[in-house]
Amino acid sequence: MQTNNEALLALLRGEKADFIPEVYGTMKDVVFPGERFIELGPNFDPYGTGPDAWGVLWTNQGPNPMIDGNMVAKDFRLFDDMEHWKDHVKFPPLDFMPLADIFGGMCAGMHVDPETDVVSCLLLSGQFERLNQMIGMEDALCAFYEYPDEMKEFLEAMCQYKLKCIDKAVEHLHPDVIHMHDDWGTNSNMFFSPEIWREYIKPLEARYVKRIHEAGAVYIHHSCGYITQIIPDLVEIGVDAIEPMMIQNDIDGILEQYGDKITVMGGINNQMIDMPESTEEQIRGEVRRAMDAYGHKGRYIPYYIPTREDKWLIYMDEVRKYGAEFFRK
Numbered sequence: 001m002q003t004n005n006e007a008l009l010a011l012l013r014g015e016k017a018d019f020i021p022e023v024y025g026t027m028k029d030v031v032f033p034g035e036r037f038i039e040l041g042p043n044f045d046p047y048g049t050g051p052d053a054w055g056v057l058w059t060n061q062g063p064n065p066m067i068d069g070n071m072v073a074k075d076f077r078l079f080d081d082m083e084h085w086k087d088h089v090k091f092p093p094l095d096f097m098p099l100a101d102i103f104g105g106m107c108a109g110m111h112v113d114p115e116t117d118v119v120s121c122l123l124l125s126g127q128f129e130r131l132n133q134m135i136g137m138e139d140a141l142c143a144f145y146e147y148p149d150e151m152k153e154f155l156e157a158m159c160q161y162k163l164k165c166i167d168k169a170v171e172h173l174h175p176d177v178i179h180m181h182d183d184w185g186t187n188s189n190m191f192f193s194p195e196i197w198r199e200y201i202k203p204l205e206a207r208y209v210k211r212i213h214e215a216g217a218v219y220i221h222h223s224c225g226y227i228t229q230i231i232p233d234l235v236e237i238g239v240d241a242i243e244p245m246m247i248q249n250d251i252d253g254i255l256e257q258y259g260d261k262i263t264v265m266g267g268i269n270n271q272m273i274d275m276p277e278s279t280e281e282q283i284r285g286e287v288r289r290a291m292d293a294y295g296h297k298g299r300y301i302p303y304y305i306p307t308r309e310d311k312w313l314i315y316m317d318e319v320r321k322y323g324a325e326f327f328r329k
Contacts, residue, residue, distance in 0.1 A: 180222065
C-alpha cells in the first residue's frame with residue numbers, strides 16, 4: 001500500500017495510485033518569500049496592512065492567513081503609466097535574500113517532513129496577477145490592447161524572475177512540486193480572450209514547464225474560474241495538474257478527452273460548501289458526488305479553495321475516509 005505522499009505524486013504524474021489522498025494534509029505549500037505581507041509574532045494585527053517585497057500593500061482579511069487570506073489594500077496603485085513601468089517595478093533581490101535560512105525556518109514552522117510530505121514551493125502572484133496587483137485589474141486588462149509592446153516586455157521580465165525563483169527553490173528547498181498561481185478566469189469566462197492568452201502568456205508557461213521538468217519536479221498551476229478553452233493548450237505544453245478546476249468548467253469533457261494527460265484537481269462546489277447554512281451531511285455528500293463523478297474518468301483529485309475552517313475540516317475528513325477505499329469499489 002502506498003503512503004499518502006506516494007499516492008498523491010502518482011496521481012499528479014499520471015501513474016497508478018492505490019487510493020485518493022487528501023491534498024491539504026499531504027502536500028505542504030512553502031510560499032516563496034516576498035510575495036505577500038504576513039507579519040506574525042506578538043504584534044500581529046489580524047487586519048493589518050503592510051508591503052510585500054515588491055512594494056504592493058496588502059490588507060489581512062483575518063487572523064488565519066491560510067484561510068482568511070489577504071487582499072491588495074483599497075485604492076492602492078504602485079504606478080499609473082504602463083509606458084514607464086521599468087521606472088517603478090523593482091524586482092526582489094533574490095541573490096541577496098537568505099533563502100536557505102528563510103526556507104529552513106518556514107519548513108520548521110510548518111513541520112515539513114520530506115519523508116512523509118509532498119513538498120511544494122508555492123509561487124504566488126504570477127505574471128498577470130502581479131501586474132493587476134500593481135495597477136488594478138481594469139488597467140492591466142487594457143494594457144494588452146493599449147500597450148502591447150510594454151506588456152510583452154513586462155511579462156518577459158516577470159518570466160525571467162519566476163524562472164530564477166524556480167531555480168532558487170530547487171536549490172534551497174528541493175521540492176517535489178512547483179505550484180504556481182496566476183488567475184485567468186471569472187466565474188463564467190476568461191478575463192481575456194484565449195487568443196490573448198495564447199499570444200502573451202502561453203509561451204511563458206511553456207518555459208516554466210520545461211524548467212520545472214528539467215529539475216525533476218511536478219508543475220501544478222492554479223487558476224480560479226472558467227478556463228475550459230485553454231485546457232488543450234495546457235496539455236500541449238505539458239502542465240502536470242491544474243487546480244482548483246471549479247464546477248463551472250466542463251470537467252466531464254476535459255477528463256474524457258484529456259484525462260490521461262493532465263490531472264484535474266477540483267470538481268467541488270466550493271460556493272455551496274462555504275455557505276453558512278451548509279450542513280455537514282451536504283458537505284460530505286458533495287465530496288462523494290465529485291469523487292464518484294470524476295474519480296474513474298482519468299487523473300482526478302478532489303480539491304477546492306476553502307474560506308471557512310469549520311467547513312474545510314469536514315471536507316478534508318470526508319476525502320480521507322472516502323478516498324481510502326475509492327479504487328476498491
